[in-house]
Amino acid sequence: MLEQRELRVLIYESPDDPYKSLAFEEAMWRALRSNLIPDTLRIWRHRNAVILGYFQLAEEEVNFERAKEKGIDIVRRFTGGGAVYHDLGCLVWSIAVKGPKNGGTKFLYGDLLSGFVEALRILGVNAYIENVNDVVIDTPAGRRKVSGTAATLAENYYLLHGTLLVETDLEILSSVLKVSRAKLADKKISEVKYRVANLNDALGKRFHMSDIIDAIIKAYSKILGKRAVIDLPSREELNLARKLYNAKYSKPEWNLLRFPSKYFEEDINRDSK
Amino acid sequence: MVEGGSPLRIGIYEHKAPKGLIRVTVKVVDGVIEDIRIAGDFFIYPEDFVYELEQKLRGLKAEPAAIGRVVEDLFRSEHVESVGSSVDDFKTAIVSAVKEAGEVC
Numbered sequence: 001m002l003e004q005r006e007l008r009v010l011i012y013e014s015p016d017d018p019y020k021s022l023a024f025e026e027a028m029w030r031a032l033r034s035n036l037i038p039d040t041l042r043i044w045r046h047r048n049a050v051i052l053g054y055f056q057l058a059e060e061e062v063n064f065e066r067a068k069e070k071g072i073d074i075v076r077r078f079t080g081g082g083a084v085y086h087d088l089g090c091l092v093w094s095i096a097v098k099g100p101k102n103g104g105t106k107f108l109y110g111d112l113l114s115g116f117v118e119a120l121r122i123l124g125v126n127a128y129i130e131n132v133n134d135v136v137i138d139t140p141a142g143r144r145k146v147s148g149t150a151a152t153l154a155e156n157y158y159l160l161h162g163t164l165l166v167e168t169d170l171e172i173l174s175s176v177l178k179v180s181r182a183k184l185a186d187k188k189i190s191e192v193k194y195r196v197a198n199l200n201d202a203l204g205k206r207f208h209m210s211d212i213i214d215a216i217i218k219a220y221s222k223i224l225g226k227r228a229v230i231d232l233p234s235r236e237e238l239n240l241a242r243k244l245y246n247a248k249y250s251k252p253e254w255n256l257l258r259f260p261s262k263y264f265e266e267d268i269n270r271d272s273k
Numbered sequence: 274m275v276e277g278g279s280p281l282r283i284g285i286y287e288h289k290a291p292k293g294l295i296r297v298t299v300k301v302v303d304g305v306i307e308d309i310r311i312a313g314d315f316f317i318y319p320e321d322f323v324y325e326l327e328q329k330l331r332g333l334k335a336e337p338a339a340i341g342r343v344v345e346d347l348f349r350s351e352h353v354e355s356v357g358s359s360v361d362d363f364k365t366a367i368v369s370a371v372k373e374a375g376e377v378c
Contacts (some may be wrong), residue, residue: 054320057312060296081293082314105318105356130290132357133316231324258312260324 004038007218007226012233013044015088020241021046024233025094025161026078027241032096036236037096041220041228042161043213046086049073050176053081058256061269064177076255079161081133081150089167089198092211093216096159097224103158108151112160113157116147119219123207125199135162137202144197154184165198166207204224214229227238243271245256257260281307284374288366290315292357297370301313301335313365315357329368335369 120127138178149162293315
């Protein structure tokens, strides 16, 4: 295992199987809390998926007909917040760290999120945190949201993950995700705060995924004061991810029916294969 | 209740908190909450507070003061930390859904 003064970097994805990569995400979070892995930055993507927040009703968020037509998988994550659409033009990043005691949500949405803002600044983009957990950038047309984030915490362990729209198909995004009437009625939010854009379109220049990934690694290495070391998933994480996949992330009870996490716990533990 | 009508009533209410939408669906039978679902895109820690709250509300009299007490007590005992929404937002969403079900004047 890496030393605590190193930031473990995992570039680990399964783009065609979002159920598997969300199972891995929870495995990584559990491994961190069991002190099986050091602080970890993960970079990943999906080919075509809608990721629901823990508390959301699938039928309220997803246009199922459109999802079917486009071959979009619908997967739930273990963190709260809203639904997002991922394709290969959307970079997903996660930072999971052992942090201060009683850091609370201030540590998550303040300290940890500032690392991602720093990454955009390294790329020469004027980025800001708005509305608690959205990241917006200055563009010639005004401020645009390019990233949404979600997070969880347990004792002094913290996980923040988010998206970065680089060159996502926004037509598919807006047609597969439903926007609630209550949100539309709140004009301030629908007209300004939730106007999303791709990083590449908004600034009229192209950013390469590899440069963005470099910037995210540099930024988190800097704010955590740790040297970045590229690593592979551990045996424990992969084993746990397989159990989580079999008992939870491959099940409609989790992805579509919004059953509580504890409903799956017995099956996850029973699976000793 | 309409005479001769069904004792089963459904109420749905969407409450917009400063950040996040709280969407409550409640099934009220003979003035008692039989089932309830608190869904949405809010952030609350620990997350499973939501499911515990649903559990505690099932079987409760569909009455604002009783609902308010259950929500407040659980917020306190679970040391709930919410981001962009408050205990009052949750109370408002749940009580409004029960009112939508028509069981409360």
